[in-house]
Amino acid sequence: PLSFSPQASISSDPAGIFELVQVVGNGTYGQVYKGRHVKTGQLAAVKVMSVSEDEEEEIKMEINMLKKYSHHRNIATYYGAFIKKNLSGRDDQLWLVMEYCGAGSVTDLVKKTKGNSFKEDWISYICREVLRGLSHLHMHHVIHRDIKGQNVLLTENAEVKLVDFGVSAQLDRTAGRRNTFIGTPYWMAPEVIACDENPDSTYDYRVSKTMGNMGSSEWEHW
Structure with missing residues (x-):
């Protein structure tokens, strides 16, 4: 509290x-x-x-x-x-x-596994909590724009928290006169990188890529 x-x-x-x-x-x-x-x-x-x-x-x-x-x-x-x-x-x-999340990001946790993939129950738990957070934002017509391991944090009580959905997105739009899109390219759906219209399905791509990397330990891209 x-x-x-x-x-x-x-x-x-x-x-x-x-x-x-x-x-x-x-x-x-x-x-x-x-x-x-x-x-x-x-x-x-x-x-x-x-x-x-x-x-x-x-x-x-x-x-x-x-x-x-x-x-x-x-x-x-x-x-x-x-x-x-x-x-x-x-x-x-x-x-x-x-809020301070003392356990670090999902990226940090994957690095600590030293080549071992996450257990399925942990991947399932984190995925469920991420989707709950996104659902809350969507109910209020807010779009995260940059789902990736670095933006999914955990508290010391293993609570899953989304970060960087607000100010960083606004700053991207301001400073991003250097860019034509918002987000991290590695995590973007191919149609977004191709500058096609940004569909709702790109969220599925980003979340599934985040969870897939937890299972395969491809942390070097996070």
């Missing part, structure tokens, strides 16, 4: 509220840290991204979506967001604070 209250809006500075403990992951737009709430000591995941002024309004819209739809057992819970101003003239930083 939370030992601090989630924010209602974006705060101006995270100083004195959260501290960064160590890097736990790297993304296209920044690093993910294990963070600690200064007052209570509770752990959280803090995604730190550079943000230009013209992106702030779009990011606020995505954060509102996170606040609405992340309260589900299979979605990492949103705790708050901060804009850390950079006085040197460089882009400001967005600190996105989410």
Whole structure:
């Protein structure tokens, strides 16, 4: 349970509220840290991204979506967001604070198997929980866009959580004027890479590819 209250809006500075403990992951737009709430000591995941002024309004819209739809057992819970101003003239930083999943990603777990495939009951369990999370998002007309092992996390109690379905998708649309599609190419259905219309069936492709790699230990592509 939370030992601090989630924010209602974006705060101006995270100083004195959260501290960064160590890097736990790297993304296209920044690093993910294990963070600690200064007052209570509770752990959280803090995604730190550079943000230009013209992106702030779009990011606020995505954060509102996170606040609405992340309260589900299979979605990492949103705790708050901060804009850390950079006085040197460089882009400001967005600190996105989410639920901390201490067991790491499915990708991490596959690597730890050292060539052994997952047991079928574990694959079945993770697949079921991923689909429950996606179903919750779809009920609210939200599309994840980047299902892969790195975006499926587990807590130390083996709860399965989806991440990177909100702000990162919005940032992809902004910065992605460099790209004509959103997502990780290895996990995309062939028709999406070919720039055909993005059908609902591509979700089946991404989920089945994620689960298939758990069974075959092809973790080098994750």
